[in-house]
Amino acid sequence: MSERSDTETLAGLPVPRPDAALVVRDVVKSFGGGFDVARMLRWRRNGHGDAPESGRRRVVDGVSFEIRRGEIFGVIGANGSGKSTLIRIISTLLLPDAGDVRVFGLDVVRETMSVRALINRVSADPSFFRNMSAMENLMFFGRVYGLDAPAIKRRTPEILERLGLEWERALEPMAHLSRGQQQKVAVARAFLTSPVLMLLDEPTTGLDPRSKRDVQAFIRKVQAEHNASILLTTHDMEEAEILCDRIAFLAGGAIVAEGTPLELRQRIARGRPLDEIDMETVFMELTGRDLAEDEQPAGLAAASV
Amino acid sequence: MATMVSGLAVPARPARVALAWAFMERQTNLWKRYWAWELVWLVYGAVNTLAVTFIANQVDQSGIAVGTDVKRLVLFLLIGTLVWAYLSAVLDDISLVISWERWEGTIEHTLMAPVERWLHLTGMVLFGIIHAVLRTALIFAIAAPFFTVDLAQADWPAAAAVLFVGSFSVAGLAIFAGILPMLYPERGIQMSMMIQAFVLLVSGVYYQVEVLPAWLRAISHVSPATYILDGIRGAVIDGDSIVDVWRELAALAAFGIVLIPGGMMTFAAAERWAKKTGRLKRQG
Numbered sequence: 317m318s319e320r321s322d323t324e325t326l327a328g329l330p331v332p333r334p335d336a337a338l339v340v341r342d343v344v345k346s347f348g349g350g351f352d353v354a355r356m357l358r359w360r361r362n363g364h365g366d367a368p369e370s371g372r373r374r375v376v377d378g379v380s381f382e383i384r385r386g387e388i389f390g391v392i393g394a395n396g397s398g399k400s401t402l403i404r405i406i407s408t409l410l411l412p413d414a415g416d417v418r419v420f421g422l423d424v425v426r427e428t429m430s431v432r433a434l435i436n437r438v439s440a441d442p443s444f445f446r447n448m449s450a451m452e453n454l455m456f457f458g459r460v461y462g463l464d465a466p467a468i469k470r471r472t473p474e475i476l477e478r479l480g481l482e483w484e485r486a487l488e489p490m491a492h493l494s495r496g497q498q499q500k501v502a503v504a505r506a507f508l509t510s511p512v513l514m515l516l517d518e519p520t521t522g523l524d525p526r527s528k529r530d531v532q533a534f535i536r537k538v539q540a541e542h543n544a545s546i547l548l549t550t551h552d553m554e555e556a557e558i559l560c561d562r563i564a565f566l567a568g569g570a571i572v573a574e575g576t577p578l579e580l581r582q583r584i585a586r587g588r589p590l591d592e593i594d595m596e597t598v599f600m601e602l603t604g605r606d607l608a609e610d611e612q613p614a615g616l617a618a619a620s621v
Numbered sequence: 622m623a624t625m626v627s628g629l630a631v632p633a634r635p636a637r638v639a640l641a642w643a644f645m646e647r648q649t650n651l652w653k654r655y656w657a658w659e660l661v662w663l664v665y666g667a668v669n670t671l672a673v674t675f676i677a678n679q680v681d682q683s684g685i686a687v688g689t690d691v692k693r694l695v696l697f698l699l700i701g702t703l704v705w706a707y708l709s710a711v712l713d714d715i716s717l718v719i720s721w722e723r724w725e726g727t728i729e730h731t732l733m734a735p736v737e738r739w740l741h742l743t744g745m746v747l748f749g750i751i752h753a754v755l756r757t758a759l760i761f762a763i764a765a766p767f768f769t770v771d772l773a774q775a776d777w778p779a780a781a782a783v784l785f786v787g788s789f790s791v792a793g794l795a796i797f798a799g800i801l802p803m804l805y806p807e808r809g810i811q812m813s814m815m816i817q818a819f820v821l822l823v824s825g826v827y828y829q830v831e832v833l834p835a836w837l838r839a840i841s842h843v844s845p846a847t848y849i850l851d852g853i854r855g856a857v858i859d860g861d862s863i864v865d866v867w868r869e870l871a872a873l874a875a876f877g878i879v880l881i882p883g884g885m886m887t888f889a890a891a892e893r894w895a896k897k898t899g900r901l902k903r904q905g
Contacts, residue, residue: 432735459643
């Protein structure tokens, strides 16, 4: 491997800054709104309620945080709090309405290709071509990240073995695998490309306890071995405590608290022993919400008739 | 191979051919798995070719036309059905570029890969053309024994040139059609299929465009399929050489020059809009 200075470009693309893995500054994202004929007709008939052009929902409301290199940073929030929207913005699949997101100094909006080469993602849903085998899926997703066939064939069995998936299962159509096995292949897909920033969007949701432990153990090992930086979104407090160096609580599209698990407990301790305070209680006291309840996005207008 | 930048491993940019090949390989694997559907479309294509071309036999038996006129009609219909089988396969494979990802739930993972969209579309176009050639060749092999055709006069290089140049203009049209499912997740695929239906109507697949009402005949001039059919029929039925079909080749080249880059630029703009409005999610 060759050394280059930070000021040069690589094949015409900007060189990333390695000090902060991810910087998110004042990001805002809203959906909906615009002119709605049905809403206009109801408004005219009823003579009250929302104006026809309202209905815009602010899903991410001025979010700011940083992930240091080699850190696992957790974002915890209820359904509808904006976690997946945030992940999509960082993944370059959504354009923020305002704010700045940089991956190793690269702007996710203006330097999209460079950012994509550095990241990968595991989502709650495995997302594969169902009738293709795991190996065929991994061959495709590896190639589009620039890996050649020999490299994919060499790395895949090794990664799957570490995840506890037999090699023979990788040759069967994805539809024949269990949910837990599919999610292991999803984790393999993400780590196959050796990303320097990993986005894990509820990666263990819906998994059986054993599969969940296998995936968590794999994440810890790979992070330790490769010093990967990881953004993890989850509902699972125990998972967040086990894996994350720091945690942020997301509620109403905004971050309401951030710190290490210990720091967050200290904020609400008020003299209580820290080991008697669980993270769900910390979440409820700091956000005023129950993690189990779905959220209404911030800025939602009153429901139309 | 990675390059180290202040301790950070930055992946090397992969070769563009390799990136386009990834999509061709994937589509090949997909079609191998969906072999039953491939068989359905093959049978449907062969049956359609036979059913339409048998009209010429009906005309012969009823005495409406005889001899050379019937032979020309057989070739006219046979070429029309085969060319349409080819064009519809190309249109389907390329216009489903977003829809297929959505059905499979892979849209986010595919679109966040570090592949320029034009490379993605190039891979899909190349696969679509090769796939369509193979399917059409099989349909011809099945249907040809049912008819007595004289191909001694055919100028195959001219026919191949028209098909080759025309394929790119149709691919460009398909890229435009492929934008619709991205903009309209719920109805986009139906809209792109209606475009295909309209091309079938105005391009002279089963009849000369001269039989169309004047307003539809005017629209036929902006369908690349019209020139493909005219050029191939001229080459195969009348033995027109490459020089003789220069007008069709020029029109198709012009279509290709406009539709392919135009389609890719419009696709990129549509993708940006979809990213702004959140339409790249798997359920739209």
